[in-house]
Amino acid sequence: xADIVFKTAKELQTDLGQRLRRLRLARxxxxxxxxxxxxxxxxxxxxxxxxxxxxxxxxxxxxxALGYTQGIEMLAPEPTIDPLALLHRAKPPQRVRRTRxxxxxx
Amino acid sequence: xADIVFKTAKELQTDLGQRLRRLRLARxxxxxxxxxxxxxxxxxxxxxxxxxxxxxxxxxxxxxALGYTQGIEMLAPEPTIDPLALLHRAKPPQRVRRTRxxxxxx
DNA sequence: ATTTAATCGGCTTATATATACCTATTATTA
DNA sequence: TAATAATAGGTATATATAAGCCGATTAAAT
Numbered sequence: 254x255a256d257i258v259f260k261t262a263k264e265l266q267t268d269l270g271q272r273l274r275r276l277r278l279a280r281x282x283x284x285x286x287x288x289x290x291x292x293x294x295x296x297x298x299x300x301x302x303x304x305x306x307x308x309x310x311x312x313x314x315x316x317x318a319l320g321y322t323q324g325i326e327m328l329a330p331e332p333t334i335d336p337l338a339l340l341h342r343a344k345p346p347q348r349v350r351r352t353r354x355x356x357x358x359x
Numbered sequence: 360x361a362d363i364v365f366k367t368a369k370e371l372q373t374d375l376g377q378r379l380r381r382l383r384l385a386r387x388x389x390x391x392x393x394x395x396x397x398x399x400x401x402x403x404x405x406x407x408x409x410x411x412x413x414x415x416x417x418x419x420x421x422x423x424a425l426g427y428t429q430g431i432e433m434l435a436p437e438p439t440i441d442p443l444a445l446l447h448r449a450k451p452p453q454r455v456r457r458t459r460x461x462x463x464x465x
Numbered sequence: 466a467t468t469t470a471a472t473c474g475g476c477t478t479a480t481a482t483a484t485a486c487c488t489a490t491t492a493t494t495a
Numbered sequence: 496t497a498a499t500a501a502t503a504g505g506t507a508t509a510t511a512t513a514a515g516c517c518g519a520t521t522a523a524a525t
Contacts, residue, residue, distance in 0.1 A: 414512075457524080
């Protein structure tokens, strides 16, 4: 398999689906049960596992249903609170920095 | 923040969006540029960052555009090939196991 | 080899997201 | 403080996903 950087989003989606299916099989739970726990339809889960398009909500619900906290942490980790840094740092930037164009002439 | 297990999918989606925004800011790239690189609209990126619903494809395109290979690896890692295990193992199960119901009576 | 539950994929309708365009707000530079 | 680029959020239309149903396929137990 090629480096991730060279994969298209579609390919990554397929890989992701395969991974989720492997996760489910490793836990020996059928699609019916996972879909039920996740509160989604079996069809939505099939589409997710086959990489045929799904929503972020479907993905997160499925990860939750699979108890894959590791993956969720990676996606949405608790903010790393470094107590020391906290003392010295101001609030983080909320926008990107830019250098402003100078008004030329006139 | 409570344990991930107790968060709803919506909350996780919001967390994810915040994380993605932090990632972008850490790289000092504006939404316009990321959206451009990802091949999605700025609005789609805003919806993703604000946790207002998006697709897996939009998520993956954005991760790619941010160069967040780490997150992608976590979501869709290369299959771990253990050469030793490979020799001894048969093909992995493709379905969930079940114990079959016995036909009663008759 | 037979049985059968798990999985798959097509279909239709409902719902949600993506796009494009717009105006309003605001963090940050200068 | 004033200027302005970055961001936010609304709307309308196009497109994609979700749900629910179905019949066909097939891995795996027996």
